[in-house]
Amino acid sequence: MARRSGRRPGSPDTREAILTAARTAFAEKGYDQTSIRAIAAAAGVDPALIHHYFGTKDQLFLATMNAPFDPAEVLPRIIDGPREETGNRLVRFILTLWDSPAGAPAAALMRSAVSNEWTARLVREFVVTRILAHVVKGLDLDESEAPMRTSLVVTQIVGLVMVRYIVKVEPIASTPPAQLTAAIGPTVQHYLTGDLPAGLRHAELPARTSATS
Amino acid sequence: MARRSGRRPGSPDTREAILTAARTAFAEKGYDQTSIRAIAAAAGVDPALIHHYFGTKDQLFLATMNAPFDPAEVLPRIIDGPREETGNRLVRFILTLWDSPAGAPAAALMRSAVSNEWTARLVREFVVTRILAHVVKGLDLDESEAPMRTSLVVTQIVGLVMVRYIVKVEPIASTPPAQLTAAIGPTVQHYLTGDLPAGLRHAELPARTSATS
DNA sequence: GTCTATACAGCGATAGAC
């Protein structure tokens, strides 16, 4: 948890020091803007050691992504409970995740997904399939509506995360989780189980736009 | 509009060629990931010419930002009309802006704001103050509620833009603007004029979180 | 195991020849 401060010659847990330094660095700057040298400096080790332990920069990034949380253990906290409060539980889960140490890899992933194609794919598969797919599945929705409902939920969640943790716009960045949940949870709930406007109920997506002005 | 393809020795409108190439490059890669050399190659000019015309890379970026649209001309399209449909008009405006050529600078700004501090400030001031502040002002809201309502709107708008234009998650990325407006407009409307949960009605933001788990 | 030294590529920016 604590960042390595001084020099650490001959430390046995150099590997862990590199990992934690890499986590915070990636979380703050994103993948592209984080240099191996900077990670090495923060960890108090030599840059060459990083390559020695983890190989390439990509492999190091993936190593920091491992085991931020266990989906099987955490999913019930979103799924179990009254159906009408799934939105609240989802928002609350997101906020507690990001406010915890496990939020650092998530921040890194978000920051990197914007300018990096393969991390963007990681986001889609990780967040969408590993979390939201299970949540939606437990709500016995019309299967043809599920993708659109999921996407709408993603817009609200991604926007919340971006504004609160990445761009840090006030007052959202300083609002307590409980109140934020009360404000945004109902929106997510509506996207999950509320009425969808006619036309996007089913997955019929016309190639033409009808009215834009 | 069309990207310069071949070589253009001695062209009189080299400046414009550079600008359009820069716009699309910044829009696709963001500020940091776009190199002067890449822009020059796309425009079919020499890298040194870019410095000659625009000075530094920052100045070139700012030059591409100029005049995507005129707020004074476009704001009435959001403000004028029934108060209960302001959310719809706002979402529709965002979608038409981003689907138009003027969306390229906006995309560049969004992509860059994530990893770049001074472009993030640009986003906050440009989008929030130059657009949303005027919209909110026209709704005769409780002044103490305005910042929180604006922030909530920003979460939904930013999320929509991120999912549709930056990360391009389906089916949102392919949904016609009209149907997207119908789905998300009411959310924005609710954040603007709907009931806020007790506790964040006013700007009293306790430093402690009350209940997170 | 750990670190010094360095190879190699790409960046923004500048000077100056044509």
Added chain:
DNA sequence: GTCTATCGCTGTATAGAC
């Protein structure tokens, strides 16, 4: 006006000495 050449810097990655 346009382009060649180059400087100074930073990045990843590797080879090899201790």
